[in-house]
Amino acid sequence: MSLKIYNTATRTKEDFAPLHPPAVTMYNCGPTVYDYFHIGNARNFVVVDTVRRYLIFRGYDVRFAQNFTDIDDKIINRSAERGEAWDHLAQRFTDYYFQMAEALGVMRADIHPKATDHIPHMIALVQQLEAKGLAYARGGDVYYRVRAFDSYGKLSGRNVDDLLEGARVDVTADQKEDPLDFALWKATKPGEPSWDSPWGPGRPGWHIECSAMSMHHLGETIDIHSGGIDLVFPHHENERAQSEGATGHEFVRYWLHNGFVTRDAEKMSKSLGNFFTINEVLEKYPAASVRFALISAHYRHPIDYSETALKEASAAIARIREAVQTAEKLLGSNSPAPGTTEKQQADAALDAFTTGMDDDFNTQRAIGVIFETVATLNEARKGMSSGAPEEAAAARRTCAALAAVIHSMLEPLGLDALIFNAGNEAAGTDANATGGDTDQMGKLIDLLIEARAMAKSAKQFALADHIRDQLAAMNIRLQDHPTGTIWLRD
Numbered sequence: 488m489s490l491k492i493y494n495t496a497t498r499t500k501e502d503f504a505p506l507h508p509p510a511v512t513m514y515n516c517g518p519t520v521y522d523y524f525h526i527g528n529a530r531n532f533v534v535v536d537t538v539r540r541y542l543i544f545r546g547y548d549v550r551f552a553q554n555f556t557d558i559d560d561k562i563i564n565r566s567a568e569r570g571e572a573w574d575h576l577a578q579r580f581t582d583y584y585f586q587m588a589e590a591l592g593v594m595r596a597d598i599h600p601k602a603t604d605h606i607p608h609m610i611a612l613v614q615q616l617e618a619k620g621l622a623y624a625r626g627g628d629v630y631y632r633v634r635a636f637d638s639y640g641k642l643s644g645r646n647v648d649d650l651l652e653g654a655r656v657d658v659t660a661d662q663k664e665d666p667l668d669f670a671l672w673k674a675t676k677p678g679e680p681s682w683d684s685p686w687g688p689g690r691p692g693w694h695i696e697c698s699a700m701s702m703h704h705l706g707e708t709i710d711i712h713s714g715g716i717d718l719v720f721p722h723h724e725n726e727r728a729q730s731e732g733a734t735g736h737e738f739v740r741y742w743l744h745n746g747f748v749t750r751d752a753e754k755m756s757k758s759l760g761n762f763f764t765i766n767e768v769l770e771k772y773p774a775a776s777v778r779f780a781l782i783s784a785h786y787r788h789p790i791d792y793s794e795t796a797l798k799e800a801s802a803a804i805a806r807i808r809e810a811v812q813t814a815e816k817l818l819g820s821n822s823p824a825p826g827t828t829e830k831q832q833a834d835a836a837l838d839a840f841t842t843g844m845d846d847d848f849n850t851q852r853a854i855g856v857i858f859e860t861v862a863t864l865n866e867a868r869k870g871m872s873s874g875a876p877e878e879a880a881a882a883r884r885t886c887a888a889l890a891a892v893i894h895s896m897l898e899p900l901g902l903d904a905l906i907f908n909a910g911n912e913a914a915g916t917d918a919n920a921t922g923g924d925t926d927q928m929g930k931l932i933d934l935l936i937e938a939r940a941m942a943k944s945a946k947q948f949a950l951a952d953h954i955r956d957q958l959a960a961m962n963i964r965l966q967d968h969p970t971g972t973i974w975l976r977d
């Protein structure tokens with residue numbers, strides 16, 4: 488079996504063949520740090536994190552970079568509106584990104600380059616383009632000469648002449664040679680931050696940032712470049728023109744783009760005002776449910792954000808948690824090693840999961856396999872307390888093997904730690920609030936379970952019920968089994 492990835496550049500699913508296996512280089516266009524992120528931005532971070540985790544699961548040695556655009560028109564405008572220094576604003580929302588990413592189980596990138604730390608690389612790249620006749624300076628600005636790059640439009644499947652018709656309508660920068668040309672470097676305006684350059688003080692255009700940072704950190708040709716589908720044109724088209732124009736080599740082997748999050752079938756965006764920021768969502772739902780909702784559909788399809796979807800995700804997470812926790816509590820600390828049969832059963836589940844994910848990261852199919860395994864686990868669990876000792880022992884081995892394989896499948900989806908380690912408080916945003924099953928707490932609960940059993944044998948049922956209800960109020964649910972009582976977190 489081989490992993491297949493849908494490549495936006497060829498519009499086909501291709502066998503994944505990285506340039507220098509097992510190494511994989513990966514770049515994701517990161518946030519412009521001027522505001523809170525909405526659930527659509529969060530989808531990109533979560534999807535790309537899932538892709539990265541799955542590549543690691545498949546044995547690849549992934550080197551992943553995700554930038555921060557920390558200088559841009561939006562940052563300058565917002566800083567002026569708020570009267571807050573632009574770099575302070577950018578740092579505040581960079582910190583916010585890390586907080587939200589951590590809450591959603593998104594791993595830190597190997598490299599988080601900031602645009603303002605790479606100005607010399609951007610200037611050098613613009614100079615390279617100038618030397619090749621692909622860029623020209625006009626009054627302190629520098630533009631890319633789109634018509635001089637033959638394959639412009641190839642990534643997004645656009646024809647330069649069609650683009651021109653659209654562009655003519657809003658020709659504002661009349662100093663450009665051609666309306667299609669885009670800015671590589673912008674001359675400074677009064678009061679704006681600026682850097683010295685061969686063309687005078689100014690700042691980089693947005694597109695040149697990613698070309699320069701991707702090539703500087705990961706090499707001239709990388710394996711995967713990703714972003715939301717709205718970045719295909721013009722951002723990624725321009726990045727490709729800049730990088731390939733300068734080096735003459737292929738810039739990216741696989742272009743990967745995720746679909747929108749819609750709200751009542753309309754694209755969610757800041758300009759439409761119909762978006763939810765990720766912290767608003769995390770105040771209402773646990774992070775595991777939010778992440779689950781964001782990967783429950785195939786990454787290239789649009790998903791509709793709704794309360795119903797989040798509630799369904801929460802119910803799904805609860806089913807997984809309950810099945811695995813119950814089995815593990817009943818197995819106790821000396822979980823049996825799997826025999827040949829149980830190992831085969833677990834391997835078959837993992838193979839089905841891998842087959843789903845190998846098909847262009849089909850998380851929907853992979854999640855389907857997890858639920859089949861959960862159902863088999865729940866069925867096997869009933870046998871653990873059955874009369875015949877041999878059957879009970881076999882059921883214990885099956886449960887141990889299946890619970891372990893469910894963890895193995897949840898890990899590359901980024902859900903394992905969110906479901907089992909992060910506590911289950913409604914607000915996932917406060918990292919310090921996470922409970923975790925500390926030893927001491929576990930012992931205290933075991934003590935209460937013992938006290939409840941003693942109360943029951945002394946026929947003090949009101950006291951026994953009181954212990955159970957008070958624990959339930961703390962989201963600790965007791966479950967009575969023939970072999971004893973176990974506790975689960977809700």
Ligand SMILES: [Zn+2]
Nearest residue numbers: 516517697722
């Ligand atoms: Zn970018």
